[in-house]
Amino acid sequence: MSELLDKLKEINEQAAKLSTIGELLYWDMRTIMPEGGFDAHAAAMDYIETEGFRLSNSEELYNILKGLSEPEEWEQLDDDWKFIVKTMREDQERSRRIPEEVFRRKVAISAEAERAWEEAKRASDFSIFAPHLEKQIAITKEIKSYTHPELEIYDALLDDYEKGMDSATIDRIFTELKEGLVPLVKRILAAPQPDDTPFRRTFDVEAEKKVQEYLLKYIGFDFTRGTTAESEHPFTLDLDPDDVRVTNHFQPNDVLDPMFSAIHEGGHAIFEQNVNPAFKHTAAGGCDYLGIHESQSRFFENILGRNINFWRPIYADIQKLQPELKDVPLEAFAAEINHVRASFIRTSADEVTYCLHIILRYEVEKAIFRDNVPVSELPALWNRLMEEYLGIVPATDAEGILQDMHWSDGSFGYFPTYLLGSIYDGMFLEAMEAELGPVDALLADGRLKDIVGWLNKKIHWYGNRRLPKEVLQAVCGREATAKPLLKYFEKKYGAE
Amino acid sequence: MSELLDKLKEINEQAAKLSTIGELLYWDMRTIMPEGGFDAHAAAMDYIETEGFRLSNSEELYNILKGLSEPEEWEQLDDDWKFIVKTMREDQERSRRIPEEVFRRKVAISAEAERAWEEAKRASDFSIFAPHLEKQIAITKEIKSYTHPELEIYDALLDDYEKGMDSATIDRIFTELKEGLVPLVKRILAAPQPDDTPFRRTFDVEAEKKVQEYLLKYIGFDFTRGTTAESEHPFTLDLDPDDVRVTNHFQPNDVLDPMFSAIHEGGHAIFEQNVNPAFKHTAAGGCDYLGIHESQSRFFENILGRNINFWRPIYADIQKLQPELKDVPLEAFAAEINHVRASFIRTSADEVTYCLHIILRYEVEKAIFRDNVPVSELPALWNRLMEEYLGIVPATDAEGILQDMHWSDGSFGYFPTYLLGSIYDGMFLEAMEAELGPVDALLADGRLKDIVGWLNKKIHWYGNRRLPKEVLQAVCGREATAKPLLKYFEKKYGAE
Numbered sequence: 008m009s010e011l012l013d014k015l016k017e018i019n020e021q022a023a024k025l026s027t028i029g030e031l032l033y034w035d036m037r038t039i040m041p042e043g044g045f046d047a048h049a050a051a052m053d054y055i056e057t058e059g060f061r062l063s064n065s066e067e068l069y070n071i072l073k074g075l076s077e078p079e080e081w082e083q084l085d086d087d088w089k090f091i092v093k094t095m096r097e098d099q100e101r102s103r104r105i106p107e108e109v110f111r112r113k114v115a116i117s118a119e120a121e122r123a124w125e126e127a128k129r130a131s132d133f134s135i136f137a138p139h140l141e142k143q144i145a146i147t148k149e150i151k152s153y154t155h156p157e158l159e160i161y162d163a164l165l166d167d168y169e170k171g172m173d174s175a176t177i178d179r180i181f182t183e184l185k186e187g188l189v190p191l192v193k194r195i196l197a198a199p200q201p202d203d204t205p206f207r208r209t210f211d212v213e214a215e216k217k218v219q220e221y222l223l224k225y226i227g228f229d230f231t232r233g234t235t236a237e238s239e240h241p242f243t244l245d246l247d248p249d250d251v252r253v254t255n256h257f258q259p260n261d262v263l264d265p266m267f268s269a270i271h272e273g274g275h276a277i278f279e280q281n282v283n284p285a286f287k288h289t290a291a292g293g294c295d296y297l298g299i300h301e302s303q304s305r306f307f308e309n310i311l312g313r314n315i316n317f318w319r320p321i322y323a324d325i326q327k328l329q330p331e332l333k334d335v336p337l338e339a340f341a342a343e344i345n346h347v348r349a350s351f352i353r354t355s356a357d358e359v360t361y362c363l364h365i366i367l368r369y370e371v372e373k374a375i376f377r378d379n380v381p382v383s384e385l386p387a388l389w390n391r392l393m394e395e396y397l398g399i400v401p402a403t404d405a406e407g408i409l410q411d412m413h414w415s416d417g418s419f420g421y422f423p424t425y426l427l428g429s430i431y432d433g434m435f436l437e438a439m440e441a442e443l444g445p446v447d448a449l450l451a452d453g454r455l456k457d458i459v460g461w462l463n464k465k466i467h468w469y470g471n472r473r474l475p476k477e478v479l480q481a482v483c484g485r486e487a488t489a490k491p492l493l494k495y496f497e498k499k500y501g502a503e
Numbered sequence: 504m505s506e507l508l509d510k511l512k513e514i515n516e517q518a519a520k521l522s523t524i525g526e527l528l529y530w531d532m533r534t535i536m537p538e539g540g541f542d543a544h545a546a547a548m549d550y551i552e553t554e555g556f557r558l559s560n561s562e563e564l565y566n567i568l569k570g571l572s573e574p575e576e577w578e579q580l581d582d583d584w585k586f587i588v589k590t591m592r593e594d595q596e597r598s599r600r601i602p603e604e605v606f607r608r609k610v611a612i613s614a615e616a617e618r619a620w621e622e623a624k625r626a627s628d629f630s631i632f633a634p635h636l637e638k639q640i641a642i643t644k645e646i647k648s649y650t651h652p653e654l655e656i657y658d659a660l661l662d663d664y665e666k667g668m669d670s671a672t673i674d675r676i677f678t679e680l681k682e683g684l685v686p687l688v689k690r691i692l693a694a695p696q697p698d699d700t701p702f703r704r705t706f707d708v709e710a711e712k713k714v715q716e717y718l719l720k721y722i723g724f725d726f727t728r729g730t731t732a733e734s735e736h737p738f739t740l741d742l743d744p745d746d747v748r749v750t751n752h753f754q755p756n757d758v759l760d761p762m763f764s765a766i767h768e769g770g771h772a773i774f775e776q777n778v779n780p781a782f783k784h785t786a787a788g789g790c791d792y793l794g795i796h797e798s799q800s801r802f803f804e805n806i807l808g809r810n811i812n813f814w815r816p817i818y819a820d821i822q823k824l825q826p827e828l829k830d831v832p833l834e835a836f837a838a839e840i841n842h843v844r845a846s847f848i849r850t851s852a853d854e855v856t857y858c859l860h861i862i863l864r865y866e867v868e869k870a871i872f873r874d875n876v877p878v879s880e881l882p883a884l885w886n887r888l889m890e891e892y893l894g895i896v897p898a899t900d901a902e903g904i905l906q907d908m909h910w911s912d913g914s915f916g917y918f919p920t921y922l923l924g925s926i927y928d929g930m931f932l933e934a935m936e937a938e939l940g941p942v943d944a945l946l947a948d949g950r951l952k953d954i955v956g957w958l959n960k961k962i963h964w965y966g967n968r969r970l971p972k973e974v975l976q977a978v979c980g981r982e983a984t985a986k987p988l989l990k991y992f993e994k995k996y997g998a999e
Contacts, residue, residue: 044746
């Protein structure tokens with residue numbers, strides 16, 4: 008065994024400790040930390056992040072990675088370690104090219120822009136946020152010129168969130184999808200709507216918690232290697248591959264939202280819990296590709312969870328746990344969880360219109376980065392696209408362009424990954440049905456384990472080890488395409 | 504401002520960050536960590552402890568403390584900083600005198616002894632634990648010969664847990680107490696016993712949690728600077744003076760235990776929440792004197808919480824929250840929370856017999872360290888003392904000498920602090936009543952705030968800044984004495 012490789016493993020273990028601590032601080036802040044704990048948590052977080060930055064940018068690591076890349080060392084590495092060394096080297100080199108002054112400026116701009124966004128959203132006044140958004144766009148371009156000088160700007164942005172994905176592919180598949188979806192949504196909205204009155208009542212929150220536990224167990228969340236808590240917004244977090252946690256937000260006036268949050272976050276968590284343990288604490292472990300990650304949470308939430316057959320084997324149990332659903336027949340329940348509405352807010356959109364919410368954001372990001380459209384013109388662009396895609400126009404910026412915080416911290420190129428997830432899902436569903444048979448029958452027969460086992464084996468096991476495009480090739484044998492997703496939508500909603 | 508002092512403050516802030524992280528890891532492990540999280544938590548904890556050890560034993564800190572102790576620097580320090588520098592210097596010098604080899608041996612012996620104790624307790628066989636206890640005693644003596652060469656061995660042990668306290672004082676006050684208590688307990692046990700049947704039923708655990716929240720608010724726990732969770736055994740922990748947390752253990756077959764755990768841990772927490780904020784992140788902040796700390800948890804739990812008048816203003820609310828108590832009159836409730844029983848297990852003993860459980864352990868520790876009684880003779884000594892003090896003899900070692908884990912990790916000298924807390928309480932009660940009037944009337948009038956305010960001002964505010972003996976002088980104007988506690992017991996139980 009190479010001495011350099013041993014040293015790299017030591018550094019990986021050290022990084023894993025820092026990561027566990029950082030994630031735990033974040034977890035605690037978002038779940039139970041009292042107000043007064045903020046300063047101490049922030050100070051501790053700052054210390055851990057500084058240590059982490061030092062470690063990942065150290066000369067020592069640089070020399071280890073460089074040494075392992077020399078022919079005599081490189082040839083001794085197996086393919087997994089070659090991947091790990093190559094990934095770490097690329098990441099470190101990109102990061103080290105950002106001048107410290109630029110990095111500091113970025114941190115300062117983000118802090119101010121996040122504050123300005125909060126204020127602008129409260130006041131529903133885009134002009135408060137606009138100058139900060141301009142600065143955030145400028146510094147983002149500047150940073151990308153250091154980290155990804157070889158890539159076109161939007162491809163450079165994508166590289167942070169969905170490695171190897173490019174805007175030409177996204178242009179192609181989003182257009183494909185949009186062209187099918189806009190008329191489909193119009194048809195769905197013109198048809199008679201399901202009756203949602205059984206869901207407009209007060210539900211027992213303690214029962215909602217029991218339903219979440221039931222659902223998480225049903226879909227295969229491993230409670231010996233994970234746990235749950237409550238937070239303002241649901242999220243998934245891994246302190247370690249053997250300690251993966253999900254949160255939820257329970258409310259008396261919405262019984263469906265916590266159910267689908269549980270299944271969604273459960274999907275993220277089941278992914279992390281099932282990566283090849285040999286990759287633990289290395290750059291091959293976990294999954295940092297947001298589109299691929301989201302494909303799993305959305306597969307569980309939408310492809311499985313919004314299928315009436317998912318509920319057939321368990322609906323009686325759910326009704327027992329949540330007695331307010333006793334008088335709601337399964338068909339009415341299924342109709343409501345697939346209720347398509349033209350609405351302003353992305354996070355509460357149904358699975359169909361959600362796609363258009365994302366395409367809209369992608370169009371705006373392209374306008375910013377590719378066409379250099381002035382920031383002042385963005386709200387009008389937003390509203391015009393809303394009208395074009397969903398036939399509605401937000402009355403205020405708060406329910407329009409100011410609704411999401413992503414741009415305030417410079418997360419440009421992030422939104423498309425949500426939709427990539429769904430597009431991949433259409434492809435995965437097709438591949439899965441070709442091997443296992445129709446998903447409707449599998450679900451109705453309670454063979455969820457077979458489905459989850461297939462996802463584990465085909466996707467989860469590889470973690471970061473396969474790039475998004477490689478996953479599609481390996482699992483589906485083809486390039487990204489929106490056709491299967493469109494087919495799924497047409498089949499599910501087209502008849503209505 | 505001195506440059507050295509600035510450097511010391513920086514080190515203190517660094518130590519505070521490490522402390523926050525270490526406590527958070529501990530908190531998480533004891534409250535919600537899933538089984539699978541153990542390795543990652545243990546690795547992170549090891550890293551943080553190593554960093555903490557490095558920092559507190561560093562040459563840099565040594566030189567700063569030495570420099571600040573030089574006349575020209577020393578004279579610029581105010582009294583608080585003189586205290587802080589002096590304390591840190593003493594602690595560091597003691598710690599640095601332990602040879603590394605001895606320290607490592609201690610860690611290894613403790614790990615083995617803890618395991619052996621668990622096995623011995625399960626098998627109820629003292630002989631499994633005996634050889635490890637012998638090693639633990641020997642290494643403890645050895646370490647004290649380095650850290651406290653100037654002190655008699657038992658005084659050296661006490662110094663870790665109740666700084667400045669000495670065994671001569673403890674001998675005097677424990678004897679005082681024992682002589683009054685043994686006959687009192689005999690009288691109480693000979694009298695008719697309260698009827699505990701209303702408490703032998705199943706209680707709603709969710710209601711117990713609401714009662715805890717009510718009680719914590721009532722006694723003044725600050726929820727903006729603290730929070731709660733569940734764990735196997737209740738404990739209090741401060742991530743920071745502004746983030747102090749308590750846990751509890753709720754069970755359907757015991758409604759009283761979680762109430763009194765809440766009040767007890769709440770007392771510890773209220774202490775930490777009310778130390779002078781100027782002491783934050785220094786050796787003057789918090790309170791490391793276990794007797795003084797325990798005096799506050801026990802003042803809340805026993806002196807206040809086991810007084811019928813504490814409940815008068817709130818008992819109707821408690822009955823509403825915990826409906827199973829609806830048919831239990833306040834007098835029956837008060838009788839049960841003061842039900843004195845001769846029992847084997849310290850942790851479930853009432854406030855009166857508890858004292859004798861501690862005196863017994865102190866006698867055994869003296870036998871070990873002062874009279875060099877062989878370990879093999881300790882179970883017989885234990886059982887003889889149980890018979891002498893409480894008139895009962897444990898049938899097994901598990902409910903006798905093996906019940907507590909303290910000795911397995913070398914916490915000799917720890918037990919007496921539990922009773923010192925109660926003895927101090929008698930003195931504090933006397934001093935408080937002299938200033939504020941009878942506690943019965945204060946409680947019955949719902950003037951708990953006045954009582955807590957008095958404790959805040961007289962005791963909590965000073966944190967570590969006043970040593971235990973100094974607290975007694977400042978608050979009570981006298982040396983330690985068990986007479987007030989005995990008077991309190993005689994008044995409360997003597998009439999029965």
